[in-house]
Structure formats: C-alpha cells, structure tokens
Amino acid sequence: xxxxxxxxxxxxxxxxxxxxxxxxxxxxxxxxxxxxxxxxxxxxxxxxxxxxxxxxxxxxxxxxxxxxxxxxxxxxxxxxxxxxxxxxxxxxxxxxxxxxxxxxxxxxxxxxxxxxxxxxxxxxxx
Numbered sequence: 001x002x003x004x005x006x007x008x009x010x011x012x013x014x015x016x017x018x019x020x021x022x023x024x025x026x027x028x029x030x031x032x033x034x035x036x037x038x039x040x041x042x043x044x045x046x047x048x049x050x051x052x053x054x055x056x057x058x059x060x061x062x063x064x065x066x067x068x069x070x071x072x073x074x075x076x077x078x079x080x081x082x083x084x085x086x087x088x089x090x091x092x093x094x095x096x097x098x099x100x101x102x103x104x105x106x107x108x109x110x111x112x113x114x115x116x117x118x119x120x121x122x123x124x125x126x
Contacts, residue, residue, distance in 0.1 A: 008120030021095030
C-alpha cells in the first residue's frame with residue numbers, strides 16, 4: 001500500500017485548506033483511513049479517522065467542528081477539509097491506513113496504522 005498526501009501550503013488564519021491522500025491497492029474500501037499531524041518540536045497528534053461501515057468518523061478534540069474527513073472509495077482517496085484554520089494547526093500532516101487484519105490499539109494511536117504517507121506541510125499564518 002502506498003499513500004500520497006497532497007494539498008498542503010500556506011494559508012491565512014481563518015481560511016480553508018483541503019488535503020487529499022491517494023492510496024494504491026485494489027482493496028481501498030477495506031482500509032480504515034486516518035490523518036495525523038506533527039508540529040515542530042511536538043509529538044505526533046491524531047487528527048481524524050474514517051471507518052469502513054457507514055463512514056463513521058472520529059476527530060481529535062483540537063479540530064472537532066472545524067475539520068471534516070471523507071473518503072471516495074471509487075477514487076481510492078481520503079480527504080481532510082480544514083476550515084477556520086489557526087496558527088496552531090501548522091504542522092506536517094500525514095495520512096495513514098489501518099488494513100486487515102486491523103490493529104487493536106485505540107483508534108487515535110499511531111501504532112494502529114500499518115502504512116503512512118510522506119506528509120504534506122500546512123502553514124497557517126496569523
């Protein structure tokens with residue numbers, strides 16, 4: 001499985017940005033997908049997750065109400081719509097895949113995921 005994240009860039013505070021992650025493999029519909037981020041000097045942080053069934057979603061507390069994760073199984077992509085961006089959202093954003101047999105760690109733990117993209121940098125200016 002290969003993951004390619006894109007869409008990062010420089011945006012002003014309060015603005016929107018949309019990240020995308022394209023996945024290889026024939027069974028994308030069986031991948032549970034997540035987004036994480038890591039700011040300079042900080043630990044990796046869970047951002048969002050989208051499950052298989054009914055596309056159930058989960059969000060980190062710091063992004064709830066502002067970010068929306070979605071998936072398009074026909075295009076093997078997962079997206080992260082980020083609205084009302086804040087300077088503290090500045091980070092490298094990574095998409096990740098939890099593939100069968102699925103991980104047993106809590107959904108917001110990085111070790112739950114088997115494959116990671118290369119990351120895309122989001123910079124929010126104040």
